[in-house]
Amino acid sequence: MAEKKRLLQILDLIKILPRNNCKECGFTTCMAFATHVLREGAKPELCPYWQPQDLAFIKKSLKDQGNDSAYPDHLFSARKFVQGKIKDYDFSQVADRIGVGLESLPDGEGSCLIINLLEQHFRVTKYEIKSLENVEHDLWDHVLLYNYVAENGGRPLIGEWVPMESLPGSLAKRKVFVTGCEEKIAAAYSGNPERLRASLKVLKADFFTIDSNAEVAAVFYPLPKIPFQILFWDAAIEDGFPAQVKILFDATVLDYLDIESLVFLGEKCAERLSKLA
Numbered sequence: 646m647a648e649k650k651r652l653l654q655i656l657d658l659i660k661i662l663p664r665n666n667c668k669e670c671g672f673t674t675c676m677a678f679a680t681h682v683l684r685e686g687a688k689p690e691l692c693p694y695w696q697p698q699d700l701a702f703i704k705k706s707l708k709d710q711g712n713d714s715a716y717p718d719h720l721f722s723a724r725k726f727v728q729g730k731i732k733d734y735d736f737s738q739v740a741d742r743i744g745v746g747l748e749s750l751p752d753g754e755g756s757c758l759i760i761n762l763l764e765q766h767f768r769v770t771k772y773e774i775k776s777l778e779n780v781e782h783d784l785w786d787h788v789l790l791y792n793y794v795a796e797n798g799g800r801p802l803i804g805e806w807v808p809m810e811s812l813p814g815s816l817a818k819r820k821v822f823v824t825g826c827e828e829k830i831a832a833a834y835s836g837n838p839e840r841l842r843a844s845l846k847v848l849k850a851d852f853f854t855i856d857s858n859a860e861v862a863a864v865f866y867p868l869p870k871i872p873f874q875i876l877f878w879d880a881a882i883e884d885g886f887p888a889q890v891k892i893l894f895d896a897t898v899l900d901y902l903d904i905e906s907l908v909f910l911g912e913k914c915a916e917r918l919s920k921l922a
């Protein structure tokens with residue numbers, strides 16, 4: 646009978662990493678890096694300090710045991726890139742600009758930010774992101790939160806509401822936003838505007854009346870300086886009209902988040918609201 650190969654363990658990686666916790670890979674420690682390589686498919690190449698033969702061995706072993714990454718390669722690079730952008734930031738100056746909390750790290754290791762993303766709170770250091778409520782989160786969320794920090798805020802909100810199509814650079818993103826956010830929310834709440842109101846209350850929305858026939862009109866903040874105005878028109882079955890949702894942004898929104906991350910934030914909102922439906 647062929648001998649069954651032993652699967653790679655975290656300790657196997659630790660033994661051949663330099664163990665100097667230099668953070669160049671974007672993780673706080675070699676241990677955290679090894680864990681992410683084995684459990685989340687982080688690319689081994691993110692550490693530049695492997696001996697070439699060790700790297701080749703690890704890559705082959707991962708391939709043989711089918712350790713496919715749950716994430717595309719570019720996402721790890723994006724995380725590392727945006728972490729590089731914030732590495733010299735003084736969080737005590739950033740916190741106010743982007744409307745988030747500030748806490749000191751133990752042992753005088755600087756500070757971290759407490760960010761409210763859709764009423765779930767995350768503790769963000771320059772190397773790690775943790776949920777304070779132990780909610781599931783992933784690498785996409787990390788890149789979103791780091792991008793929000795990296796933008797470092799901008800003009801104060803001006804209360805002028807604009808649609809996505811009026812934002813510079815939105816042409817290629819508009820359709821993704823409509824299908825991944827607006828249409829998804831509309832479908833989840835078709836025939837049930839009351840339920841949408843209840844779900845928006847969970848997100849601490851403020852409701853208002855508007856000179857249109859929208860059944861629901863509200864403003865909520867998926868991120869502290871990024872308000873979404875949501876308008877919902879219920880389906881008119883007899884006329885053949887499906888339910889519709891329109892999201893508007895404060896005209897300063899791109900001071901706080903790039904367009905790609907904004908689309909992702911819209912998709913996150915739709916996902917959260919669909920779960921609450």
Ligand code: SF4
Nearest residue numbers: 666667668670675692
């Ligand atoms: S770059 Fe390599 S040596 Fe540095 S912390 Fe990451 S895994 Fe450890």
